[in-house]
Amino acid sequence: MKKFICQSTLCLALLSLFCSAIPAKAIVTGNTSSYDITLEEINKVNKLTNINTEETVEVFNHGQEKIYITQDDIDLMAKLVYAESRGEPFEGKVAVASVVLNRLLNPGFPNSIKGVIFQTNAFSCVRDRDIKANPDQSCYDAVYEAINGKDPTNEALYFYNPAIATCSWMKQTQKKDTKSIGNHVFFKC
Numbered sequence: 001m002k003k004f005i006c007q008s009t010l011c012l013a014l015l016s017l018f019c020s021a022i023p024a025k026a027i028v029t030g031n032t033s034s035y036d037i038t039l040e041e042i043n044k045v046n047k048l049t050n051i052n053t054e055e056t057v058e059v060f061n062h063g064q065e066k067i068y069i070t071q072d073d074i075d076l077m078a079k080l081v082y083a084e085s086r087g088e089p090f091e092g093k094v095a096v097a098s099v100v101l102n103r104l105l106n107p108g109f110p111n112s113i114k115g116v117i118f119q120t121n122a123f124s125c126v127r128d129r130d131i132k133a134n135p136d137q138s139c140y141d142a143v144y145e146a147i148n149g150k151d152p153t154n155e156a157l158y159f160y161n162p163a164i165a166t167c168s169w170m171k172q173t174q175k176k177d178t179k180s181i182g183n184h185v186f187f188k189c
Helices: 002-019 039-045 071-085 090-104 113-117 137-147 168-172
Strands: 023-027 034-038 057-062 065-070 158-160 176-181 184-188
Touching: 065 071, 071 090, 071 113, 071 137, 090 113, 090 137, 090 158, 090 176, 090 184
Parallel strands: none
Antiparallel strands: 023 034, 057 065, 158 184, 176 184
């Protein structure tokens, strides 16, 4: 029995050495073709040390950037969209999702969707634990619109609701390229 366990462990160890060089298939939404992308490339772009090979990674062309997104990322973005923009028009939901992606692509912010969303003091719904809410289908639809390149915010990095905002920085900061959608104001600094 010990010999079998040792052989099985050795086989698994050898298999894991070779699996990282096997190309992963990434499907581009709206496209019937796929790209051969190695796990090393996905790890490098996302600054990961090891990616779960059981997880599906989708590649989206967002402007001139490729974004690698997992289903967990999409679920988390939909939760954020629901918590931050329920009651807002659909365009406002797309705008909230767009802010997450704009931050992801900006070197001044974390380089993962989870990092952007959970960055300290970035979103009030995280602080208030509203992020745990269950999003509806319109939130998922808004996330996919944003991922596929629709950005009604003019590449905004921030948003707030002037009627209920409590953050003094948000109220006092100099804003550029502002756009109002529903009850939110989207802007850059």
